[in-house]
Amino acid sequence: MIPSRSFLSSSWKLKACYATIRRRAFASSSTITPVDLEFDLHAPSGSSTHSNTRKDVGDPLVILHGLFGSKRNWKSLAKAFSRELHRPVYTLDLRNQGSSPHVPGMTYLHMAADVLHFCETHKLKHVSLMGHSMGGKVAMAFALNPALPTSLLSNLIVVDIAPSIGSISDEFMGYIDAMRAIEAEGFKTRKEADALLQKWEKDPSIRAFLLTNFIPGTTHSPHGKFQVPLGTLANAIPEIGSFPYKLGERTWEGNTLFIKGQKSKYINRHNIHTLHDYFPNMELEKLDTGHWVHAEDPHNFRILVANFLNKHSKEYHTS
Template identity: 55%
Template sequence: MIVSRFTNEARRSARRFITTSTPVHLEVDQIIPHGVGKNGPLLILHGLFGSKRNWLSLSKAFAKDLQRPVYSLDLRNHGASPHAEPMTYTSMALDVVQFCKQHSLSDISLLGHSMGGKVAMTLALDPSTPKELLQNLIIADIAPSKGPLSPEFTSYVDAMRKIEESEVGSRKEAQDILSEYEQDPMIRAFLLTNLVSDHHRMKFRIPIDIIGRSISEIGSFPYEPGEKTWEGPTLFVKGTKSKYINSKNIPLAKEYFPNMVVETLDAGHWERPNEFKQLVVDFIKANEDRTL
């Protein structure tokens, strides 16, 4: 199995702030099992404040179980990908389509978690997306609904600003400040994966100002019910302890994705990676069998 990273242009440009209507180059980790070609890859899109690094272990497991390439992307303004505005779902989806074109990918299975799930749904519904690009759609714990994000997301941005303005010199100092805003140590640890040392000061690799300005946009969705549909195989995975997919927005999702199924995990927004992996593997393999 080969694990590789593309780290040239995107890494050099990650600290530049760009305003552009054209796609940006996305940073990627790719895992290709030995003897496997490019056909039918799995692409993974992380959520808000996440990165491709969060998916490394699962990506290896997916590649092993599915015997197909797995590409985990850093979306714009996350990880090592460029910092760019606008941070809309349409622009982020176009970034992903451009990545697929650059790497000659087709018949992909596209998995998106949370914000990445809305990017994936936008890509599927966009009429400009090449018809041969998408084979399966997997959406993890998010619905195609519109509404303001929970207040804690704004508070995370505020906490990150405070950490940078305080010019802390250690992760411990950053942790102390963040604990004033978030009590859950797992969420704090997740947010601090974005923290890096920069000349003896701790800074965030993500552009806090851009994300702060984009919070309302991240709560939106670019299409109205019934306006567009994607009729390919679609899996929604709902955490029973999470509110992001609920009895009100499941029928809404069905209007966009008429061939969807919903599976549940006894989990919140983040947990149960092994059980989640099995749901995704079973779904992709089942649809693979139907096309043989």
């Protein structure tokens, strides 16, 4: 029997209603409206689709950047993961960063709700979700929420961050002060901006990373500016140091990999116990890097992630 048009319409409305309810529950507040995140899709070679009906293509990998980052930072690794793991790889711009919308509200519940909205919009299932630093906390908040659909998340990878609460490093607020100073000077070029930024940051690689957010001036608009909303990010700094779930409140039982930079203090002796408390089926790997693990040692980072995903790979689903 072919369903009537009215039945299909009612069924669609019911599904839409349930999706809205899930998103509201996921955000823990009906006042949170998810935004459409900008993204890049890196499809496996020879594949023009990310359809879950393809048995020769693996389940999707979704990557979340850290504070001041964007999907562009992961372009090379995303291409490598797609090629080597033969699965679609999505790199997202989180709200207020990259090319995604500038909106008030930048809690982890806000950002996790955006990622859920993205996955539902693109009909993703059995996702492997990876996040670095702030993006890692977004990924953990996504996994721990009680409204997470059962078949949505298969694997979780968290890069150099713990599910703990603490003040964010002063250097991040310093970066915002530096960006504001650069805009106040009306610099046109990245070279000029970099010269001033050296007062706050001596490491040229970190300066180059921060300046990926700088839009140089043009003939019609001579003063360069940053594409991120500096005021919104400054107000969000205290929130970025937080975490939405208390210890013992929630756990996620799925496959979880933490990757720590040995020279970084974001995962340390004071918070390392929380990794297992929240994620009992976890494993911890370490690389001889600082906080930007994937940028400092991309080769070994890629091996760790690939080995973890291959170990936990499933037969591709047909429905």
